[in-house]
Amino acid sequence: MQTSTAGATGVAVTARVPATTANLGPGFDAFGLALACELVVRAVPGGDGPRVTTRGEGAGEVTEGDDNLVWRSLERLCVEQGVEPPPVRLEVVNAIPLERGLGSSSAAIVAGLVLGRALCDVRVGDRQLVELATEIEGHPDNVAPALLGGLVACARDDDGSLVVRRRNPAPGLRPVAFVPQARQATTAARAVLPATLPRAQVAEQAARAGHVLAGLLGAWPVAAGAAGDRLHEPARLEVMTATGAVLAALRERGLHAFLSGAGPTAVCLLDGTAGVELAELEAIGRAHDVTVRSLRPDLRGAFACADGGCALSGVQRTCAHCPRQGL
Numbered sequence: 001m002q003t004s005t006a007g008a009t010g011v012a013v014t015a016r017v018p019a020t021t022a023n024l025g026p027g028f029d030a031f032g033l034a035l036a037c038e039l040v041v042r043a044v045p046g047g048d049g050p051r052v053t054t055r056g057e058g059a060g061e062v063t064e065g066d067d068n069l070v071w072r073s074l075e076r077l078c079v080e081q082g083v084e085p086p087p088v089r090l091e092v093v094n095a096i097p098l099e100r101g102l103g104s105s106s107a108a109i110v111a112g113l114v115l116g117r118a119l120c121d122v123r124v125g126d127r128q129l130v131e132l133a134t135e136i137e138g139h140p141d142n143v144a145p146a147l148l149g150g151l152v153a154c155a156r157d158d159d160g161s162l163v164v165r166r167r168n169p170a171p172g173l174r175p176v177a178f179v180p181q182a183r184q185a186t187t188a189a190r191a192v193l194p195a196t197l198p199r200a201q202v203a204e205q206a207a208r209a210g211h212v213l214a215g216l217l218g219a220w221p222v223a224a225g226a227a228g229d230r231l232h233e234p235a236r237l238e239v240m241t242a243t244g245a246v247l248a249a250l251r252e253r254g255l256h257a258f259l260s261g262a263g264p265t266a267v268c269l270l271d272g273t274a275g276v277e278l279a280e281l282e283a284i285g286r287a288h289d290v291t292v293r294s295l296r297p298d299l300r301g302a303f304a305c306a307d308g309g310c311a312l313s314g315v316q317r318t319c320a321h322c323p324r325q326g327l
């Protein structure tokens with residue numbers, strides 16, 4: 001087995017990965033948007049102490065050993081590439097709240113993968129990383145925007161391979177998240193989903209998905225009344241009643257609002273046409289006892305830069321440590 005270069009050269013590498021909001025209404029397991037709220041992981045060569053230390057969200061909660069999700073994902077890339085895992089410790093600073101539907105697990109997975117790619121100096125393109133991250137996470141719609149930034153739509157080709165398309169969302173699109181204290185693990189929120197749907201609902205869902213995706217790309221304004229989901233929200237909101245009330249209030253105001261990922265966070269996307277002020281949204285948040293976070297889309301995606309790498313690395317994506325492949 002080839003030995004990784006990172007520990008040998010003693011270079012620290014820092015990965016930055018955005019949060020995500022997945023589904024975006026009727027795009028279950030298909031659409032996702034990266035959000036400017038980061039998980040930062042610094043891989044430091046050698047040293048004693050725990051494999052992973054975490055500050056911020058998840059501190060004192062996520063594991064510090066080799067079973068930590070960031071480390072497991074890094075190791076998984078090494079196994080796939082036939083290289084030894086690098087002798088590093090991981091220092092995590094996390095701003096993404098766990099189990100709220102804002103992609104904390106996808107960010108952890110993507111951080112491990114981009115760190116592995118940089119530390120082991122292996123040639124793995126983004127397409128392969130999205131496939132691998134999807135295998136670990138179980139669905140592509142949050143790992144793909146976490147890696148690529150922007151607005152991402154994913155589908156399966158007839159041959160089973162992933163088709164991933166990424167664009168910047170319409171200029172001025174502004175996500176506002178309504179984050180409850182209550183948590184909901186994604187695995188549990190997937191367990192309540194219906195196994196089948198009536199044909200009329202499937203047809204409606206497909207029509208709405210097309211409407212919403214084109215709208216978010218700037219082709220036309222999204223009509224809030226034609227942007228709701230028929231596949232996952234009805235079942236999930238039965239167990240997340242507080243989020244259901246937030247969504248109802250936002251939709252009553254004419255906004256495109258949805259369950260973010262598996263919930264329980266609700267997100268609305270402002271496109272400048274609704275004439276709504278943040279103060280009004282904050283009032284809705286206060287009325288329902290949830291924290292309102294006005295966010296921006298992240299357009300950069302994940303990157304991993306070695307200390308002393310070129311000044312542009314991770315910004316222009318010209319650095320050998322963050323190779324990009326056309327998708």
Ligand SMILES: Nc1ncnc2c1ncn2[C@@H]1O[C@H](COP(=O)(O)OP(=O)(O)O)[C@@H](O)[C@H]1O
Nearest residue numbers: 062069098099100101102103104105108185186
């Ligand atoms: N920074 C992190 N480090 C290690 N594990 C993490 C981290 N972030 C998330 N996780 C793992 O992922 C789980 C949350 O994933 P999930 O239930 O899919 O919710 P989310 O919607 O936040 O992704 C956490 O309980 C934890 O096990």
Ligand SMILES: N[C@@H](CCOP(=O)(O)O)C(=O)O
Nearest residue numbers: 022029101102103186261262
């Ligand atoms: N399509 C998935 C998205 C889960 O995203 P997360 O951020 O909640 O992990 C689903 O709806 O289950």
